[in-house]
Amino acid sequence: MSRSTDIFLTALAPVVWGSTYLVTTETLPAGYPVTMAALRALPAGLLLLALTGGPPPRAWLGRVMVLGAFNFALFWALLFVAAYRLPGGVAATLGAMQTMMVIVMARGWLGTPIRGAAVAAAASGVLGVALLLLGPEAALDPWGVAAGLGAAASMAAGTVLSRKWQPPVSALRFTAWQLTAGGVILLPSALLLEPPLPGLSALNLAGLAWLGLIGAAATYALWFRGLARLEPGAVSMLGMMSPVTAVLLGWGVLGQALTPVQGLGAVIVLASVWAGQRANRPRPAPGAAIRPA
Template structure:
């Protein structure tokens, strides 16, 4: 298997999440998040079949809550309220927000180029949410930003705590999905965010979401990360909002304005600058004598 194509395939599949959400699923974001997390988690666990080390459970609950419980709930609120391309663009901010959180929480100040990448990304997001008709849904924007913060904070905690040596990446993710999905299922029942009826279209959409847009792309993504390294794989997330914009334009006739297109380009440029700065720092560190 060509692992770069695998990573590209995963990013393309994730771009379909938004159009599936708006055209095939009920408008119950907590319920949708629970089905996606539980369905995807069970399928991934069927591949891995590894248990969680007893002492790691408290940390895994925190990670599952941030990476999939809070993240999926907020992601689907934004997916329902925003055009798919706009919602997808916010997700590419993850690496940039991670820089800020690492600075605030871990006292890891960013380099000048990383600060530049954050500023470029911030300008880009400002343009993405500006529309001539002032019709952008600010609740959707807030949900999108909070989802990225939750996922980025989860990523920082993974770096800080590490992954148990006896767990593969797939099983590590599967258990987080199951934790987040269980939390969302309970929350959906408590607040009544459950559809009164499920149509055949809804059922098909939920199956696609859990299997094709969660379990399959995560397997492809992790295979690529293990073989190529995260730095080589992360740039493929730039494809996701592009796919989402194209699907919105073709299927829903939702076409981004010129300012939004410029904003998307700036957000992607910020991510590219961030990746380049990281690669440059790593190369510089490797060239220093021990």
């Protein structure tokens, strides 16, 4: 399969993730962020476990718990804190910083070289997200900023470690392991920190089904598949597609305004994603292209 196809399939994940804000605000009960995160992860993980062959072997349990914490439990929990304490634009702009963090972590954990073009593409993407989402009402709550940066760091660590620790199983089964681990970590926190969940309506269940089966199980399988085939820096750049989708859905479905500055931001984000794929493309080893006379 070509690299372009791998990029396209991996990009579908953040495109779908861009619907999370719309689905959460329009279909789920408010005030239960950790409970909703647990219900998003655990049922989808258990279903995938049943379909793909069961839990991980004992030798992989520690790594799977770490990945489940970084990619789901810690990431989603901090993301909700940031979303509650900061305007959405500020939280999303801090989240876009995870691309920079991936570049640094990949250098330390994978030995991936830091390339100036990749750093420039990541910085341009952060600027584009800021133009796309930040408004005059943006405020900086210290705890919210810390949570936003923590969420970005958690996602970055999960991205790089998911590439470093590749089990000999399918991407769908790898996703099942991590979703279940994340749900197991989130469930006690939900029971301790939040009141009992009221009865769920058909709309609530439909929203959870979308976020769990499509927005978690299917899309993270594509994400982890991409991490096995592409460079972590290239994959992390694709994550910037999520705020573009969120803004377009807000404009098309909720009737929210779309300003020229936001349009410019979207163009910059898309251009930086394209540039990031080129900058992170693996280069042949020195002498590999030399042909004998």
